[in-house]
Amino acid sequence: MSRRIPVLRIGAASAVAALCLTAVPQAAAAASGSTPPGLAEQDTLRWNAPKDFYIGSAVAGGGHHTTADYPEPFPSDPGYRSVLAREFSSLTPENQMKWEFIHPEEGVYEFGPADDIVDFAEANGQVVRGHTLFWHSQNPDWLENGDHTPEELRAVLKDHVHTVVGRYEGRIQQWEVANEIFDDSGNLRPEDNIWLRELGPEIIGDVFRWAHDADPNAKLFFNDYNVEGPNAKSDAYYALIQDLLAQGVPVHGFGMQTHLGLQYGFDGRMQQNLQRFDDLGLETAVTEIDVRGPVGADGQMSEELRQKQADWFRSALEACLAVEDCNSFTVWGVLDQHSWVPNTFPGYGDALTMEGDYERKPAYTALQETLVRAHPGGEAKLRHHPAFRGPGRTGTPTGPLPTSRPVVVRGRLSAGRSTGPGRPGSARGPWRPRR
Numbered sequence: 001m002s003r004r005i006p007v008l009r010i011g012a013a014s015a016v017a018a019l020c021l022t023a024v025p026q027a028a029a030a031a032s033g034s035t036p037p038g039l040a041e042q043d044t045l046r047w048n049a050p051k052d053f054y055i056g057s058a059v060a061g062g063g064h065h066t067t068a069d070y071p072e073p074f075p076s077d078p079g080y081r082s083v084l085a086r087e088f089s090s091l092t093p094e095n096q097m098k099w100e101f102i103h104p105e106e107g108v109y110e111f112g113p114a115d116d117i118v119d120f121a122e123a124n125g126q127v128v129r130g131h132t133l134f135w136h137s138q139n140p141d142w143l144e145n146g147d148h149t150p151e152e153l154r155a156v157l158k159d160h161v162h163t164v165v166g167r168y169e170g171r172i173q174q175w176e177v178a179n180e181i182f183d184d185s186g187n188l189r190p191e192d193n194i195w196l197r198e199l200g201p202e203i204i205g206d207v208f209r210w211a212h213d214a215d216p217n218a219k220l221f222f223n224d225y226n227v228e229g230p231n232a233k234s235d236a237y238y239a240l241i242q243d244l245l246a247q248g249v250p251v252h253g254f255g256m257q258t259h260l261g262l263q264y265g266f267d268g269r270m271q272q273n274l275q276r277f278d279d280l281g282l283e284t285a286v287t288e289i290d291v292r293g294p295v296g297a298d299g300q301m302s303e304e305l306r307q308k309q310a311d312w313f314r315s316a317l318e319a320c321l322a323v324e325d326c327n328s329f330t331v332w333g334v335l336d337q338h339s340w341v342p343n344t345f346p347g348y349g350d351a352l353t354m355e356g357d358y359e360r361k362p363a364y365t366a367l368q369e370t371l372v373r374a375h376p377g378g379e380a381k382l383r384h385h386p387a388f389r390g391p392g393r394t395g396t397p398t399g400p401l402p403t404s405r406p407v408v409v410r411g412r413l414s415a416g417r418s419t420g421p422g423r424p425g426s427a428r429g430p431w432r433p434r435r
Contacts (some may be wrong), residue, residue: 012171018208042387045364046089049373054090054127055323056330057370058288059117060338062095063138073338075116083334083358085124090173092287092330093117098138103160106142111167117169118301127173133161134207134221135179143194150198157195157203159211165214174256174328176223176287177211178204184226186236202242205249212250223255223287223361226379228316229267230276241280257285259317259332261348262293262305266312271319278323285328286320289313290351291363292341298341299336301350310362313353317370331367334358 041047049055059315060073060080060395063362073080074222095101096113098302103109134157148156166173181196181204183189195207208220219247222241227234236399244251254277262267267273274284291309293301301309320326333339342349372388382388 001292004293023201023324024029025323028151031283039045039387041086042385043065043368045368045371046088048087048368050321050374051328052373053330053374055088055367056090056129056240056328057084057334058092058093058330058332059084059096060094060333060378062098063339064102064340064343067093068338070337075113078382080334081120082434083210085120085126087334087366088126090127090129090291090328090330091121092131094131094333095138097101097164098135099143099160101138101377102164103143104140106146109163114168118168122171128168128171129285129328130165130168130172130175130218132176132179133164133211134177134181134193134195134204136189137180139182139194148198151163153198154203154206157199157207161207161210162214165211165218169215170217172215172218173252174219174221175211175215176284177208177220179223180225181222182224182233182236184231184233186232205244205247207242208249208251219283220250221253221255221283221285221287222251225257225259225288227256228258228260230273234273238276240281241277241282245280251282253283253285253387255285257288257332258286258290259288260291260312260316261309261345262301266315270316271322271433274319274323274326278325282325283328284320284323284326285330286316286326287330288332289316289330290332290339290341292345292351293340295349299349300355306350306362309350310366313363314370317367321370321374372424 045055054154059076062072065072071077074084093114096117101110102114118128120126143156165172181193188196188201194202211218211220222237224233224237227237241251241254256270256274277284291312293305293309295301300306317329320329331353334354335358336350336355337351339349340350343353353360353361353367371381372382
């Protein structure tokens with residue numbers, strides 16, 4: 001088997017070691033040019049995430065980016081890479097590890113773009129979520145329309161899992177192993193998924209076993225959309241995971257994609273649903289959140305809808321923070337102009353937390369303030385710390401902050417108060433900034 005691994009990789013590879021975080025575009029650093037760099041650094045999502053909690057982004061590339069009217073952001077744009085490094089502690093390749101990109105021909109692997117992301121993350125002290133190994137979509141033509149026997153398909157899948165997971169052994173924190181295997185009625189999707197159709201449901205456990213063999217330290221997840229609350233689909237995952245755990249299959253986590261639309265309601269049972277998977281002994285994560293709404297000719301929602309969007313981002317993050325082992329929260333991109341949403345849902349968009357030249361939207365401020373409040377003393381920090389109250393601060397009102405909203409302290413929901421460092425209820429112990 002040959003492996004086509006480019007020796008000279010595109011753009012980002014040569015920039016990894018040389019990346020200068022002070023090159024962040026001024027708008028991305030919310031503070032004005034007169035703000036000391038140390039305060040600007042603290043005015044980010046990453047800095048304010050609680051200890052052992054990862055705030056993440058998808059790394060734009062592949063997919064719809066290949067036909068967009070801009071060059072692919074990660075390999076071509078140093079400013080974009082600077083924002084990724086500054087704002088986030090976890091990265092997920094948006095498309096670069098999917099089958100059609102990393103395994104485009106039978107027996108041929110293209111690792112260059114994925115290698116660049118993993119190298120970049122390590123150079124900037126970030127973790128990586130692998131995405132994805134077992135899915136019905138974005139598979140190469142040679143696989144979907146090939147003439148393989150079931151035995152050959154099984155060998156192809158096993159080789160892919162061992163090769164890809166093994167290449168990044170010890171470098172991927174969490175793998176989204178099986179993606180979107182149930183429909184909204186809670187039924188498996190053999191008509192869509194070649195692996196389920198040709199190899200049967202038993203293959204699911206094998207994929208997790210093979211991934212664990214290739215990297216015993218990586219956390220292995222299921223991942224899907226429309227599972228924020230208890231429903232037929234999330235119930236099906238709950239039952240399947242119980243069955244697999246009883247068989248000794250190494251399943252470690254459950255991920256909620258959380259692609260939300262403002263035309264639908266926000267499921268207020270999200271924390272409850274995360275908790276029931278946590279109670280199985282699993283880690284949980286919000287893996288791909290964006291919140292879309294109807295947009296005008298300028299591609300933007302109304303200010304009223306943007307405030308509603310901010311509330312939904314806040315509520316999702318609060319739900320995750322309130323569950324002990326919900327340790328990762330990933331926004332599915334940085335800039336609205338890079339989002340997959342307008343291509344997939346015409347007339348909808350404005351789904352992320354930054355726009356234009358990395359200007360912060362209310363959704364960004366909602367996430368940041370929620371992260372700050374998630375550690376003891378966070379409310380006072382928002383009121384008084386110069387990183388949040390000084391000149392040039394964008395998105396945060398200068399008047400008094402509301403005091404009636406419950407404060408999520410990591411691992412619990414505390415009505416209007418927070419626990420001190422090391423006291424019961426502060427599940428992670430004293431808060432420390434993540435750098």
